[in-house]
Amino acid sequence: MADVPTDAPQHCPGTESEQAGKSSACQGCPNQSLCASGLPKQPDPAIEEIKQKMSTVKHKILVLSGKGGVGKSTFSAHLAHGLASDESKEVAVLDIDICGPSIPRIMGLEGEQVHQSGSGWSPVYVEDNLSVMSIGFLLGSPDDAVIWRGPKKNGMIKQFLRDVDWGGLDYLIVDTPPGTSDEHLSIVQYLSAAQIDGAVIITTPQEVSLQDVRKEITFCRKVNLPIIGVVENMSIFICPKCKKSSEIFPPTTGGAEKMCEELNIPLLGKVPLDPQIGKSCDEGKSFLTECPDSPATVAYRNIIQSKYKRKKSNLLCKEHQNQITSKYVFM
């Protein structure tokens, strides 16, 4: 049914049906009284406020993955570092992984606090032109757990978008948790009027990870989110002693390359495993400047510098199309 919201309870009769707000499935639904009243549902006023706030942000890019632990936050951080290496660009990272925020550690900002000013929450600055916001800055200790169900996570995301004083930005990179649930629906919904340029999807080569990426692609199609392309992380490992290349997560079904071909999605690049990446992340340093000659740095830089032209005309509002060819200028 077209009028069943994606966040509706099971057996929702649909917001336009005769039974709206009256069926047994409506019991306990936060929208029960609204549906029963017969009034058309008003959009959340925050969407318009966020549109205003985001009018000074030129590009908004989501970084998604199906599975966790594939290097999403690492990519987000390095994309930001890479873009910010052009001092004329203003870059920011918004971490909406509410229960597992790793951006503060990876970007060397652990222990930093957010300050409040007249114009909203101030993000934390890594460089003059690179700022970060994460729930990690609001916790008393990095060990504190954020034990929140969906509605509280959604409220936090809304606050990040509406109440943070981002200033004028060229790029806002949004790092997400794995999956296709509250955080993903909320960010797409809250940014719907402000428009998202598209999503970069991160994966590792093995089928168990690709399977979840296909779910993520289905999600992007359902919510009309353009796909910028796929990055394959941890593609190979080169032994530091004998230089033998090993496939630690073997691409038993052809890896991201074959999947991208089949689905007609751009493969932005493959990044090899380098133990120095994990080390730089733990130490909060940019791997790109720590190891400028690593094959992984070269791969990251190539991805960041890919000069794709965005063609989103055939993307929006056509739900079941097979061709997703959103392309985009990163730099």
Added chain:
Amino acid sequence: MADVPTDAPQHCPGTESEQAGKSSACQGCPNQSLCASGLPKQPDPAIEEIKQKMSTVKHKILVLSGKGGVGKSTFSAHLAHGLASDESKEVAVLDIDICGPSIPRIMGLEGEQVHQSGSGWSPVYVEDNLSVMSIGFLLGSPDDAVIWRGPKKNGMIKQFLRDVDWGGLDYLIVDTPPGTSDEHLSIVQYLSAAQIDGAVIITTPQEVSLQDVRKEITFCRKVNLPIIGVVENMSIFICPKCKKSSEIFPPTTGGAEKMCEELNIPLLGKVPLDPQIGKSCDEGKSFLTECPDSPATVAYRNIIQSKYKRKKSNLLCKEHQNQITSKYVFM
């Protein structure tokens, strides 16, 4: 405030306060009318039904991680295979990773369907004494995305616990998604009357992963969930050519070993990286029988056979204690 539920909206005045159900924060909360009525909150009747259903299940073990992609589902599947290698034991796996179910693929059950009988949903059998339930069996295609917010995910978990005909079981292993949100709160809540033996927490050696494990430990303490111990996955990689051992995810802060010492939690074992593990998972075969001589198999078997005696007396109902020493007989 003690009476603020963990899933309450922001600024919840507390269920026992004068303002309960009446403050501006209560607008839209599903419990608003209940709180405003002043009646004491009744426990979900499903908790008692689940207790009845679970009375034939001897041991219930949760497999948790803070971060995704650390090998949680792989461990769950191998723990199940290992326990079921004793044919006198009945073992089952329940996959509550609603948005990213990888258990069907890892256990070689992709494309299987759940059947309904008079006594409930029948799980899918891998062996005579090893059964599995996952949302993956309810999807039309493995690429289908489950784009659900919290309440629908919670409803599904309730159905899995209440409506699946598990039969008599020695072990029910529950594989979870990463984090500390809806799925985790729901499984602990729904199994509260049926009692959970404890949680095994999976990590990789780098600090970015350990940081999230500490959050998971905080979660376990807050909800009084005993911790069986920690497993460190992907500890080292041995080059198949020159046998050099590499730390792919370097333990910059001492790895799981140091963390477990500091927090006085048992380290159940360290499992090295073996590319054959990923391959076996993609092919849905048990790595333990595919590669019986791999150092990773030896590590898995040692963990499964650890004969810990459970001591949970000092665990329950003491929220801020430092010593979590739940130990448990796996086999």
